[in-house]
Amino acid sequence: MPPFLRGGLFFLNDDVPLGLLLGLLIVLLFFSAFFSGTETALMRLNRFRLRSRARSGHRAARLAETMLQRPDRLIGLILLGNNTVNLAAAALTTVIAIRLGGENAIWAGTAILTLVILIFAEAVPKTFAAYNPSRVALPAALIYYPMLKIAYPLIWLINLAANSILRLLGQNPSKASSSSLSTDELRTLLREGGTVPERHQNMLLSVLDLGETTVDDVMVPRQEILGIDLDEPWKETLLLIKNSQHTRLPVFRDDIDNIKGFIRIRNILEELNKDALDEPRLLENLEEPYFVPEGTPLNKQLFNFQNLKNRFAFVVDEYGDIQGLITTEDIVREIVGEFGADPGPTDVEITKDSERSYVVDASANVRQLNRLMSWNFPTDGPKTLNGLIVEQLETIPNSGTGVTVADYPIEILSTTEHSIKKVRVFPPSPRTEPELRLAEGQ
Numbered sequence: 182m183p184p185f186l187r188g189g190l191f192f193l194n195d196d197v198p199l200g201l202l203l204g205l206l207i208v209l210l211f212f213s214a215f216f217s218g219t220e221t222a223l224m225r226l227n228r229f230r231l232r233s234r235a236r237s238g239h240r241a242a243r244l245a246e247t248m249l250q251r252p253d254r255l256i257g258l259i260l261l262g263n264n265t266v267n268l269a270a271a272a273l274t275t276v277i278a279i280r281l282g283g284e285n286a287i288w289a290g291t292a293i294l295t296l297v298i299l300i301f302a303e304a305v306p307k308t309f310a311a312y313n314p315s316r317v318a319l320p321a322a323l324i325y326y327p328m329l330k331i332a333y334p335l336i337w338l339i340n341l342a343a344n345s346i347l348r349l350l351g352q353n354p355s356k357a358s359s360s361s362l363s364t365d366e367l368r369t370l371l372r373e374g375g376t377v378p379e380r381h382q383n384m385l386l387s388v389l390d391l392g393e394t395t396v397d398d399v400m401v402p403r404q405e406i407l408g409i410d411l412d413e414p415w416k417e418t419l420l421l422i423k424n425s426q427h428t429r430l431p432v433f434r435d436d437i438d439n440i441k442g443f444i445r446i447r448n449i450l451e452e453l454n455k456d457a458l459d460e461p462r463l464l465e466n467l468e469e470p471y472f473v474p475e476g477t478p479l480n481k482q483l484f485n486f487q488n489l490k491n492r493f494a495f496v497v498d499e500y501g502d503i504q505g506l507i508t509t510e511d512i513v514r515e516i517v518g519e520f521g522a523d524p525g526p527t528d529v530e531i532t533k534d535s536e537r538s539y540v541v542d543a544s545a546n547v548r549q550l551n552r553l554m555s556w557n558f559p560t561d562g563p564k565t566l567n568g569l570i571v572e573q574l575e576t577i578p579n580s581g582t583g584v585t586v587a588d589y590p591i592e593i594l595s596t597t598e599h600s601i602k603k604v605r606v607f608p609p610s611p612r613t614e615p616e617l618r619l620a621e622g623q
Contacts, residue, residue, distance in 0.1 A: 202277050209270040210302050216263035218306030219325070222317035223248075223255065225310065245322035248329065253344060257336045258329050267302075270294065364389055387516045391480035396473055398548055398564060399515050400496045400505030405544070408433055409444065415460065422446065422453065429493050429508075432467055437503050442467035443493055472497050475504055483512050518552060534605055540594065543567040543601040556608060558587050567601045577601065 226245065234242035248255045271294060278290030310317040329336065347353075368389055371382050408431035409418055422430070425446065433440045441464070448466045452458040471494045473482060486492060492509040530542035531554065541550070543566045547558045550566065563569050569586050570593070571577060577600065578584070582593040594603040 199277065199280060202273060202280070206270055206273050206277065209266045209273065210297065212266040213263060213270065213298060213302035214306040215321075216259050216266070217303050218310040218317055219321035220256070220259045220263070220310075221307040222310035222314040222321065223259075223325075224252075225314040226318050227314070230315075239319075241319035241322045244326045245318055248322065248325060253340050254329065254333075254336055255325065257339045257343065258325060258332060261332065261336065261339065262328075267298065270298070364392075383518075384516055391483065391512070391515070392478050394479045394515060394548075395475070396477045396479065396482050396494075396496050396507045397475040397504060398560070399479065399511045399546070400507040401511070402505050402544070402546075402565070403437060403503055406431060406437055406503075406506050408437065409463075410435065411441070411460065419453075419458065422449070422458075431470070431495070431506065432463070440470050440495065440503065442470050444468070470495055473507070474499075479512050479515060482507065483509070486512075515548075537610070538605050538607045541566060541604055541606050543570070543604050554608070556589070556606075558589065566604065570601055570604070 223245065226249070228246075228249070231242055231246055231249075235246045271291070274290045274294040275287055278286040282289070368386060371377060371385055371389075377385065407421075407425070407427065409421065411418075411432065411434045428447065429443050429445055431437070431440060431443045444463060444466055445468065449458055449463065452462055471489065471491050473485070473494045473496055475496050475498050477485075477496075482494070486494070486509050494507050495503050496505045496507055498504050530545070531550075532540045534540045539554070545566050546564060547566060547569060548560050548564075550556055551558055551560065558566070558569060563572050570584055570591060573586055574582075574584060577596055577598070578593045580593055580595055584591050584593070588609050590607040592605040592607075593601060594605055596602055
């Protein structure tokens with residue numbers, strides 16, 4: 182054995198059995214695989230799932246979360262261990278090669294060791310860890326945590342040098358990268374996660390979309406607002422109140438823009454049942470109207486409703502004219518979908534005309550139509566089906582006119598001077614798989 186090896190590896194003299202040396206090499210390769218695999222597993226851990234398990238009291242998850250708050254220290258420990266065992270394995274391979282074939286066998290031993298490390302200490306453990314991060318990382322956290330405490334002075338010195346170089350490159354290692362998700366990332370996670378039931382997934386996605394939807398997208402349009410006109414005969418007003426399915430009704434005089442307030446039906450039930458309700462008593466129970474500007478995002482309006490402890494608001498334009506009415510129920514409907522027994526003017530008049538067509542009230546809200554019928558009319562323009570058609574044709578069409586809006590053939594059935602009343606919609610039939618493949622090929 183050369184003198185330089187005897188000086189550096191004095192315990193590996195010629196009296197040490199070759200089998201012991203090979204056994205020690207296998208142990209070193211095992212540790213190399215351990216460090217390589219656990220590094221990949223710890224870096225691949227789902228931070229949100231890890232946080233959830235840590236909050237539930239899982240000890241290994243708590244330790245892993247703590248160490249991952251400063252990944253530079255954890256990586257320093259793993260690299261220290263991995264490089265130590267790899268260098269020791271290289272030195273031991275050199276000794277074994279010399280024992281077996283002399284100095285000329287060192288190159289062969291190096292080549293064999295490189296191949297073994299590449300396959301058994303890198304590729305295999307890292308691939309396994311990438312597919313099973315929790316299974317590998319959490320047990321490893323129980324080992325690394327005390328090791329980090331013991332080797333901290335040495336790790337601190339290593340990180341001091343490494344972090345100094347990182348700071349020169351503009352990276353501050355003391356600031357852990359944010360693990361928060363953007364809205365778009367959260368949408369992708371919900372769609373592709375595969376663990377949330379579809380109904381719950383749709384509700385969560387609807388919550389995320391509240392910021393992109395405004396009050397004028399879901400409000401009851403002005404012409405469909407059901408309310409009490411004080412200029413109408415009182416008998417008709419009483420009949421309207423008794424037959425109303427709503428808990429609140431707006432009160433106005435002659436025109437909705439001349440709004441006086443709104444009435445809670447429960448506040449006048451006693452007088453109503455005793456036939457003692459008259460206009461003065463109705464006016465005594467009025468509550469102040471609440472106005473919101475059009476264009477207000479639904480998430481902000483829901484927050485406003487909550488803060489003001491209100492559930493009922495009039496949507497006004499820049500001139501102060503009332504454009505519609507919105508309630509908390511409208512916002513909740515946007516999240517959870519239609520309720521089974523949703524009364525009132527928000528009902529969409531849809532009649533199945535044949536196997537391939539539906540007769541629809543053209544004043545129907547586009548978002549509500551899409552939600553009820555699983556259609557895909559564009560929602561970034563006009564709010565009603567009438568608006569979509571008029572925008573495309575740039576005129577009020579005559580009855581019998583045909584038009585295609587977003588791949589939906591539509592026949593105009595009836596119109597007035599100012600708007601379209603009824604249309605027949607022909608939803609496109611879903612394509613078969615061969616048709617889809619043919620279309621993609623073209």
